[in-house]
Amino acid sequence: MSLTRTTCPYCGVGCGVLADADGTIKGDPEHPANYGRLCSKGSALGETINLDGRLLTPQIRGQRASWTEALDLVADEFSAAVRDHGPDSVAFYVSGQLLTEDYYVANKLMKGFIGSANIDTNSRLCMASSVAGHKRAFGSDTVPGTYDDLEEADLIVLVGSNLAWCHPVLHQRIAAVKEKRPDLRIVNIDPRLTATSELADIHLKISPDGDIALFNGLLAYLVAEGMVDTDYITANVSGFDEALAAAKTCDPTESGLSARDLLQFYALWAKNRKVVTVYSQGVNQSECGTDKVNAILNCHLATGRVGAPGCGPFSVTGQPNAMGGREVGGLANMLANHLDIENSGHRDAVQMFWESPTICQQPGLKAVDLFEACARGKIKALWVMSTNPAVSMPDANGVSDAIANVPFVVVSDIMARTDTGDLADVLLPATGWGEKDGTVTNSERRVSRQRAFLPTPGDARPDWKIICDVAARMGWGDAFSYDSPSEVFSEYIALSEATRTFGRDLDLSVFADADYAALLPTQWPQNNHRFFADGKFYHPDGKARMVAIATPIRSLGSFRLNTGRNRDQWHTMTRTGKAPRLGAHLAEPYVEVHPDDAAALELEPGDLVQLNNGANDCILRALVTPRVAQGHLFAPMHWTRQRTSRSMINSVTPSQTDPVSGQPALKSGSVSATRF
Numbered sequence: 001m002s003l004t005r006t007t008c009p010y011c012g013v014g015c016g017v018l019a020d021a022d023g024t025i026k027g028d029p030e031h032p033a034n035y036g037r038l039c040s041k042g043s044a045l046g047e048t049i050n051l052d053g054r055l056l057t058p059q060i061r062g063q064r065a066s067w068t069e070a071l072d073l074v075a076d077e078f079s080a081a082v083r084d085h086g087p088d089s090v091a092f093y094v095s096g097q098l099l100t101e102d103y104y105v106a107n108k109l110m111k112g113f114i115g116s117a118n119i120d121t122n123s124r125l126c127m128a129s130s131v132a133g134h135k136r137a138f139g140s141d142t143v144p145g146t147y148d149d150l151e152e153a154d155l156i157v158l159v160g161s162n163l164a165w166c167h168p169v170l171h172q173r174i175a176a177v178k179e180k181r182p183d184l185r186i187v188n189i190d191p192r193l194t195a196t197s198e199l200a201d202i203h204l205k206i207s208p209d210g211d212i213a214l215f216n217g218l219l220a221y222l223v224a225e226g227m228v229d230t231d232y233i234t235a236n237v238s239g240f241d242e243a244l245a246a247a248k249t250c251d252p253t254e255s256g257l258s259a260r261d262l263l264q265f266y267a268l269w270a271k272n273r274k275v276v277t278v279y280s281q282g283v284n285q286s287e288c289g290t291d292k293v294n295a296i297l298n299c300h301l302a303t304g305r306v307g308a309p310g311c312g313p314f315s316v317t318g319q320p321n322a323m324g325g326r327e328v329g330g331l332a333n334m335l336a337n338h339l340d341i342e343n344s345g346h347r348d349a350v351q352m353f354w355e356s357p358t359i360c361q362q363p364g365l366k367a368v369d370l371f372e373a374c375a376r377g378k379i380k381a382l383w384v385m386s387t388n389p390a391v392s393m394p395d396a397n398g399v400s401d402a403i404a405n406v407p408f409v410v411v412s413d414i415m416a417r418t419d420t421g422d423l424a425d426v427l428l429p430a431t432g433w434g435e436k437d438g439t440v441t442n443s444e445r446r447v448s449r450q451r452a453f454l455p456t457p458g459d460a461r462p463d464w465k466i467i468c469d470v471a472a473r474m475g476w477g478d479a480f481s482y483d484s485p486s487e488v489f490s491e492y493i494a495l496s497e498a499t500r501t502f503g504r505d506l507d508l509s510v511f512a513d514a515d516y517a518a519l520l521p522t523q524w525p526q527n528n529h530r531f532f533a534d535g536k537f538y539h540p541d542g543k544a545r546m547v548a549i550a551t552p553i554r555s556l557g558s559f560r561l562n563t564g565r566n567r568d569q570w571h572t573m574t575r576t577g578k579a580p581r582l583g584a585h586l587a588e589p590y591v592e593v594h595p596d597d598a599a600a601l602e603l604e605p606g607d608l609v610q611l612n613n614g615a616n617d618c619i620l621r622a623l624v625t626p627r628v629a630q631g632h633l634f635a636p637m638h639w640t641r642q643r644t645s646r647s648m649i650n651s652v653t654p655s656q657t658d659p660v661s662g663q664p665a666l667k668s669g670s671v672s673a674t675r676f
């Protein structure tokens with residue numbers, strides 16, 4: 001049997017998959033992300049490719065329509081809104097599920113032709129704080145290392161990352177190293193005991209947002225013990241004195257850890273030169289997410305532990321193409337190809353390359369602000385692509401009302417019924433995984449192909465094509481006249497070449513002569529490259545910057561609400577919900593409650609508990625477990641309004657954001673809890 005070589009559509013590990021239309025799914029033994037491994041979700045992909053529930057024709061206000069009717073209406077409404085209310089009266093909300101080619105043309109249409117930067121993405125919910133932290137420290141949004149560093153490290157620190165459930169193949173890779181090399185030390189820093197903690201030598205049950213106190217304390221300890229690399233700092237780092245002064249003002253026990261635990265961790269960190277700190281949503285989804293990122297980066301910079309084998313900070317992205325979206329400018333505060341909206345030279349260069357009539361002049365609305373603008377009536381036309389914000393955004397009920405308040409809403413999706421699609425004036429059927437072609441970039445900067453191995457269902461079209469069809473109807477057909485995703489990819493690479501003189505990290509020349517059809521998984525700027533090995537960074541002075549970080553003041557409600565993923569589900573279960581064996585893992589919405597809290601609330605295991613944030617509530621089944629700390633609750637994010645009547649956790653999550661990155665604090669809810 002000839003299997004198609006493609007890439008898993010779920011998490012940012014970006015595993016290679018061999019697939020066939022008969023449902024055969026195997027791990028690709030030649031893909032450097034997974035070397036043949038797959039997790040439960042990836043293995044079950046074959047069970048999710050049926051057409052049950054699919055959107056197969058365009059619809060206008062619930063009625064079947066032709067593509068011509070639907071596209072004409074979308075183009076007319078967006079053109080009218082721009083004409084009557086200006087370019088900032090329209091917005092796109094896109095997705096880390098889009099392929100790079102889809103992302104590229106959506107960004108080009110909004111920023112270069114409509115002339116607004118109101119295009120943001122659900123990746124804002126995932127890694128915006130890492131982007132902001134990277135830019136503050138490195139002068140660029142650069143992930144320095146590679147997955148191989150995990151296998152070369154002597155100490156792996158997993159912060160705010162349940163790798164075993166959220167990036168399972170990376171967890172498998174680390175577990176394999178630990179088996180071969182038991183002296184590899186693994187520290188798991190998480191307020192909850194998770195499946196990841198089981199692999200760790202030490203689990204540090206930190207207080208929520210206690211990361212700054214912990215890593216500021218580490219910096220002060222390293223200095224006190226003479227373990228910083230003063231030569232490296234002198235040559236390559238600025239801001240050391242200020243960062244240290246701020247660190248010294250903080251009390252490390254505010255992390256919630258005992259002096260003994262702190263000392264044990266600090267000594268381990270100091271002793272092992274090869275340290276990789278892996279961090280994820282537990283760091284990013286916070287009102288101080290960017291500061292937490294920089295507190296971690298400060299420790300790596302002060303010791304020169306970046307850019308060398310087995311060393312470095314490592315942000316792992318949640319989504320399959322969060323990195324590709326960053327690269328082509330899918331965030332409201334970025335231009336294409338890691339260029340900056342605020343830089344007039346960058347704007348001019350991109351506009352010249354695109355030969356576009358305009359270019360956005362300032363950053364657009366980030367996700368939370370975008371939906372607040374919808375609620376205030378500022379957005380007259382909204383296009384949601386490949387995501388379900390009426391469920392996945394914090395304060396999801398408010399977001400749902402906000403979308404309903406927009407005069408004209410378009411949703412492109414593979415599914416006929418979603419909470420967001422139900423609010424749309426126009427539904428556009430998109431092709432899904434296995435039906436479309438393009439590229440994705442994983443957490444280690446590796447670009448891989450997604451390839452079609454299924455026939456196109458119904459009238460569905462790939463997202464890049466739908467966007468180009470609308471752009472043509474808005475009068476820009478020449479600039480969007482691509483015949484294939486490979487033409488889009490070529491233009492993206494050419495833009496990188498045309499702007500090379502700006503001297504930034506995103507060097508895509510390795511793809512300049514690549515055969516798109518046969519493209520092998522390839523890292524930019526080249527395979528196995530580690531950034532910053534030469535001590536050169538992307539700030540104008542060529543140095544990295546340490547950032548002075550103060551300990552946040554935290555105000556907590558009666559219970560601190562943490563949210564996250566289950567092992568066998570993906571986001572709002574559009575795809576994984578089709579596989580019965582995935583549903584068997586944890587079959588219904590639940591909330592983890594500490595036994596002492598359960599006793600105080602007179603809750604028995606399995607009782608229903610009502611969470612209330614003062615405005616909204618949700619009702620979940622109590623899973624009584626000491627995995628969560630007393631005073632804390634944890635609930636998974638997957639269940640939608642359509643799957644459960646009142647059990648959608650984002651009904652009660654807060655819309656507060658990190659002030660630097662705009663990332664919502666999805667792990668920082670404050671709720672009351674009562675027996676229902």
Ligand code: SF4
Pocket residue numbers: 008009010011012013014015034037038039040041042043167168169170
């Ligand atoms: Fe897919 Fe992530 Fe599992 Fe790999 S680890 S198979 S990319 S879900």
